[in-house]
Amino acid sequence: MTYDVSAIIASDAFHKAQNTLRDTHDLFVDQIIELTEIPAPPFKEDRKAKAYAQMFSDLGLEDLHLDEIGNVLGVRRGRGNGQMIAVAAHLDTVFPEGTDCTVRREGTKLFAPGVGDDTRGLAAVLAFIRALDAAGIETEQDFLFIGDVGEEGLGDLRGIRHVFTEGKYRDQIAGFITIDGLEPQEVTTVAIGSLRYRVTFTGPGGHSLSNFGRVNPAYALGTLLTGMASFDVPDTPRTAFCASTFGGGTSVNAIPEQVWAEIDLRSEDQGELEKLDAALHALAEQATVRENGRADTSDGAITAKITQIGNRPAGSTASDSKIVQASLAALAHFGFAQTTGASSTDANIPMSLGIPAICLGSGGTGGGAHTLDEWIDVEAEQSLRGLYVGLATLLGTAGAANV
């Protein structure tokens, strides 16, 4: 039994697993195409989830089920020592209903919305299971494989959030690897947290002339915006804020009844994020008080409503943790650079809970993620090199019991 990645990679069993990945690479590509062509718009992942569950079932995973929120889960038993290692890829894409998801193939390139982000990840997880089974590799810890919903945008990580807060295995997961992105050389070990709000200021409105002197929510918004411009945030840990979208008012000759702004706050550090969050809330209050003090409130005062539209917690995984060390060792072995970086992925949730987690690319190259021109290159050598890294990382994390 070993957690030593070099020893694992040198074993006959791992070679057998690599052979399987190589021999079934066409199937891997076919499964990317099959899954890509099943649309999975935000909040509408159910068709893709059912197809993915069938693929888990065909691979013989245990306790296969769709949970309350739509995630697909299945267990591959190891020796059951210690807690489980969860391995996930996300089902959802950023593309709205009605988007043509037909894959166009040119040589080794596949073109389609969602083909890389994260359908290649979903297919990679299937390939890992297939290779483990073919090589008869038994792991020390059990694997919980997940096809999750709601990673993108307003999905707000709801699939993985559910797994860690409500899911049946929530207290049994000791490590988390999300297979997301392509080239694997930058391992995500820092989760950039974000809080997103719609701030709406409401007042009595009225005619621009005959009701002049009344409070105007636009001036409260002004105070909010100028206050934000004075926010002082550190470069390290990386922290950012943005007043992003705006609207309100009905006519040039009317005091608006309502104006709103959407605001994005981000930080690598949950403490900095919370400081920024508190500053924004205080500022909205101050903006309201200021406008209500400036002008006439006898027909109604300005109120501020702050609606959260996004919440991704910050966090990090220690560089010396087993999961990070396993991934870096695997990258080194297969000739990749070894760097760590910060991003906002499904790994935010476990990292914020102190559970070691990384996000790892599945290999190959590509471009145009989140655009209709998205593409990946499945040229076998590059593609397989990434899959080897992933498989070695899984084994280095969960332990190989019989190699």
Place this chain on the structure above:
Amino acid sequence: MTYDVSAIIASDAFHKAQNTLRDTHDLFVDQIIELTEIPAPPFKEDRKAKAYAQMFSDLGLEDLHLDEIGNVLGVRRGRGNGQMIAVAAHLDTVFPEGTDCTVRREGTKLFAPGVGDDTRGLAAVLAFIRALDAAGIETEQDFLFIGDVGEEGLGDLRGIRHVFTEGKYRDQIAGFITIDGLEPQEVTTVAIGSLRYRVTFTGPGGHSLSNFGRVNPAYALGTLLTGMASFDVPDTPRTAFCASTFGGGTSVNAIPEQVWAEIDLRSEDQGELEKLDAALHALAEQATVRENGRADTSDGAITAKITQIGNRPAGSTASDSKIVQASLAALAHFGFAQTTGASSTDANIPMSLGIPAICLGSGGTGGGAHTLDEWIDVEAEQSLRGLYVGLATLLGTAGAANV
């Protein structure tokens, strides 16, 4: 020959004219209905203009024509002494194309968009001409009757502006009466001027996290809004400002490339309006400089674009002018209160040029102007009392040559 309103009202000829107004009140109401049911959306008054020109033609007006901008004009010759008195009502309504303008009648009430504002005014002008003709009244000064375009909203008074700046009679008009509104007891003698702008701040945009540190046009907008909140304007002359409508940005995770606000500035006094205007322009410049000083401009700086979307000059007519005195005397005679007030109407244009002008209601009662529920009550006694005031005001201004 007299300009004395009491003498005019006491004359047999005026009684005859009153009888005509009374005897043809049903026709007056029919013409309100007929004209109301011809839609006249902003910038699309042509159908109503043609119908109104036909009505002018049926009344035998001279030099009947539609001018370059779509106004209907016709002359009723008097003795030709002195310059002309222009009498106008506006053809346009605030309602967009496709609005159902069918009139619903319940007793003496008529319901339809535009029925009061200003279709009753258009029909009142026809009634005045009919009554003058039936009574054989000859006036000292010629009348220029006008059905004008573009009074409402973005029309920006373009019809009457054209009459006074480009029109063939522009140098011959000594007084101007616009028949607009219902109850006539408040005579508009002060023109509230307005300047309306769309202020757009533009910058390089970018990703809210990876381009954090770049200039954001939202913060320039913030400076503009907080600066406006500090504008100090006098109560007298009445002056007002309003930040009214807003928009901009594309996504919560993007620095907006563009944000905009529409702004309304108003004053009874052209000097105060110009001061406010200069302050707004300076503030937009200051907002731009401030944001460009605060953040990174290496990928592009914030620029401000100020587009004028409305310009109605301020002005006033002296209370002791003949036109105001005529209207107040007529109101007194027919049992109305006599007040003067400030508004923004077609009379802004001549007032701003120093030409005596008023806006006078045509009588009757009503409500819901600028809403789909607009209505007027054409109950004959109230309705006629208002028409008598109007006719007496016209004669007291232009002079009655043969009464």
